[in-house]
Amino acid sequence: MNRLSIIGIAVLAVLGFFLNATLFTVTQTQQALVVQFGDVVRTVETPGLHAKLPLVQNVILLDKRLLTVELPGEEVILGDQRRLIVDSVTIFRITDPLRFYQAVGPAPDAIRGRLNSIVTSSLRRVLGNNKLLDVLSADRERIMTTIRQLVNGEMQAFGITIADVRIRRADLPQENTQAILSRMQSERQRVAAQARAEGAEASQRIRADAERERTVLVADARAKADELRGEGEAEATGIYAAAFGRDPAFFSFWRTLQGYRTVFGTGNTKMVVTPDNDYLHLLQAPPQGLGQ
Numbered sequence: 001m002n003r004l005s006i007i008g009i010a011v012l013a014v015l016g017f018f019l020n021a022t023l024f025t026v027t028q029t030q031q032a033l034v035v036q037f038g039d040v041v042r043t044v045e046t047p048g049l050h051a052k053l054p055l056v057q058n059v060i061l062l063d064k065r066l067l068t069v070e071l072p073g074e075e076v077i078l079g080d081q082r083r084l085i086v087d088s089v090t091i092f093r094i095t096d097p098l099r100f101y102q103a104v105g106p107a108p109d110a111i112r113g114r115l116n117s118i119v120t121s122s123l124r125r126v127l128g129n130n131k132l133l134d135v136l137s138a139d140r141e142r143i144m145t146t147i148r149q150l151v152n153g154e155m156q157a158f159g160i161t162i163a164d165v166r167i168r169r170a171d172l173p174q175e176n177t178q179a180i181l182s183r184m185q186s187e188r189q190r191v192a193a194q195a196r197a198e199g200a201e202a203s204q205r206i207r208a209d210a211e212r213e214r215t216v217l218v219a220d221a222r223a224k225a226d227e228l229r230g231e232g233e234a235e236a237t238g239i240y241a242a243a244f245g246r247d248p249a250f251f252s253f254w255r256t257l258q259g260y261r262t263v264f265g266t267g268n269t270k271m272v273v274t275p276d277n278d279y280l281h282l283l284q285a286p287p288q289g290l291g292q
Helices: 003-022 097-104 108-127 140-158 174-246 248-264 278-284
Strands: 023-026 030-036 039-044 048-051 057-063 067-077 083-094 160-171
Touching: 023 030, 030 097, 039 097, 057 097, 067 108, 067 160, 083 108, 097 108, 097 140, 108 140, 108 160, 140 160, 174 248
Parallel strands: none
Antiparallel strands: 023 048, 030 039, 030 057, 067 083, 083 160
């Protein structure tokens, strides 16, 4: 290898070093800060190939996608003095790289500790003004919106916009679970006992109303029956009287025959009477004067 080749290789190496120290690439998911002696000289948000001063300036790349921070379980005290263990997740985006760098520094992960502290404080503040049923009901969306607004307001100073804050899981402490379950069971038993008592009361009232209505109906029916029976007996008596008035002898004869039919109709009747008994006179002599 001759001297010119060595010089050429050296020139190419130096040129490559300066190009590498001068040029940098920003992808579509990144944004960059060009820093010179600790001061930001410009912000790069356009993807592509960019240049900087070699050896003097350096580049800090920041992600501009949505990022997540998961908060471990934290015990909070609700407005009704219930204790709840809450796991949350925060979704955020770096929207102001310069402010982010000035507030946090060159390490992007340093924001996670600040964010966890602010989210925990906001969770305790908002949940402390709400009851357990609010957290477990449809009102939970309003609670999470309030928390997100609080966190977003405080994180604006760090160049961060909060996209969402969500409670992944909300559990009761283990020592409180059994007590709450027992209280819920007692409440259900109280409600069931009240429902049974109300049902028994309604049943008794219905039976009393039915018994009173039955008594009234039976009394009315008996009164009507007695009235009809009296009218029938009066009409029968009138018929008998009219028949007797038209022909007393025939009526007496007919009534006697009716008596014979009733007494001797079965064929098993035995009577012991004296010979001069008047009851059997029709069997001893035919009637006289009938039809006259």
